[in-house]
Amino acid sequence: MEHLGRRSLRIILGLGVCLPALATPALAQDASDEGAVQEIIVTGSRIPTIKDQGPSAVTTIDSDAIRANGYTSVPELLAAMTQNSGETQSPQSGSSADFTPGAQQVDLRGLGPNHTLVLVNGRRIADFPLPYIGRSNFTDISNIPVGLIDKVEILSGAASAIYGSDAIAGVINFKMKENLDGLTLDYRHGRTQHGGGMSHRFTATGGWSTDRFSIAAGIEYLDQRPLWAYDRSIQDSTDDSPGSTIARRTFLRYSIENDSYIDPGPAACAGVANLNGGSTIYTSRPRYGDYDPAIDDYGPGYYCGSKTSIGYGTIVSGRKGFNSFGTMSYELSDNAKLFADFQFGISKVRLMYDVTSWAFESSSSSSDNSFYAIFSISLSAVPEDSPGAAWPEMVSDG
Numbered sequence: 026m027e028h029l030g031r032r033s034l035r036i037i038l039g040l041g042v043c044l045p046a047l048a049t050p051a052l053a054q055d056a057s058d059e060g061a062v063q064e065i066i067v068t069g070s071r072i073p074t075i076k077d078q079g080p081s082a083v084t085t086i087d088s089d090a091i092r093a094n095g096y097t098s099v100p101e102l103l104a105a106m107t108q109n110s111g112e113t114q115s116p117q118s119g120s121s122a123d124f125t126p127g128a129q130q131v132d133l134r135g136l137g138p139n140h141t142l143v144l145v146n147g148r149r150i151a152d153f154p155l156p157y158i159g160r161s162n163f164t165d166i167s168n169i170p171v172g173l174i175d176k177v178e179i180l181s182g183a184a185s186a187i188y189g190s191d192a193i194a195g196v197i198n199f200k201m202k203e204n205l206d207g208l209t210l211d212y213r214h215g216r217t218q219h220g221g222g223m224s225h226r227f228t229a230t231g232g233w234s235t236d237r238f239s240i241a242a243g244i245e246y247l248d249q250r251p252l253w254a255y256d257r258s259i260q261d262s263t264d265d266s267p268g269s270t271i272a273r274r275t276f277l278r279y280s281i282e283n284d285s286y287i288d289p290g291p292a293a294c295a296g297v298a299n300l301n302g303g304s305t306i307y308t309s310r311p312r313y314g315d316y317d318p319a320i321d322d323y324g325p326g327y328y329c330g331s332k333t334s335i336g337y338g339t340i341v342s343g344r345k346g347f348n349s350f351g352t353m354s355y356e357l358s359d360n361a362k363l364f365a366d367f368q369f370g371i372s373k374v375r376l377m378y379d380v381t382s383w384a385f386e387s388s389s390s391s392s393d394n395s396f397y398a399i400f401s402i403s404l405s406a407v408p409e410d411s412p413g414a415a416w417p418e419m420v421s422d423g
Contacts, residue, residue, distance in 0.1 A: 168370025205232030
């Protein structure tokens, strides 16, 4: 926008040079207007303006609205905003464990988290140390304590003329509480209607201020228990699928050369039959066995499978986190202020979006390798926090 503004200004000056030669008589007759101030239009500026005068109005959410709607975290708050329409990774995303474990992003207008600028008290904060999907920088919003937020300002229009290319999609500014006196404690508990997914959140905020000096700080502890698929009858078995209802391949031996399953035998499956709630059986999948000339087709591929192992994936991931934020400022004069902000967050995510598996890979890391008897294990068991259950030891026959 700055480049466009300079171009517009050059056009106006060019017309101004030409006008005296064309309109000298008129100007001579209006000599009394020489001191009049003409209107100047600026298309790009760093001067702050009223929020309703910009091309896109600023959406503001204050602390009262956050409390009234029951938002327990900043990602939950921003997920409810229609402007946040892009695809992001969350602790429930499968690839989150590979790229950005525990981090959550905001994506205005679907242009990518790297094009949404996140500010705290009008200032930039450090990027997450790992890139989003391994490609671009982004800001983690999950470690901002929601209890210390005074208001959230969302500008969903482009602001790259002021802030740069990371604000192409818009800007989100978290205005934190500064002038706090005393200590405020808050505890919230949540549970689902049909069980599972229980959560606890504890926050403490406090501060102290004088005429020129103020200090405010807050801490937040979150304990989100996982919601497992077996907690819901519609997702606890492959029998719930409207299509194929065959058992999951919990224990499988596979030959790349023949593109077929290696039969483990009923005895091998009987040795792990107690897993997955006693549902592991010797079963088969059509056309994944060896070629049978008698039928001119591939026979069934045998493996040890379970229909209920799919139930040990998480619908809502477990998460434990501690977040803190503090700010202090001292006004030297009406035009100068010293300030210091600090932020610290740590989180642990429990994500299991599918059964665990192992596979062979050559030290060359090339996909062009063959291994005749790849033995991959997909182990599923009742999680440690379910009633009366514990994780079993891994089983392998080599």
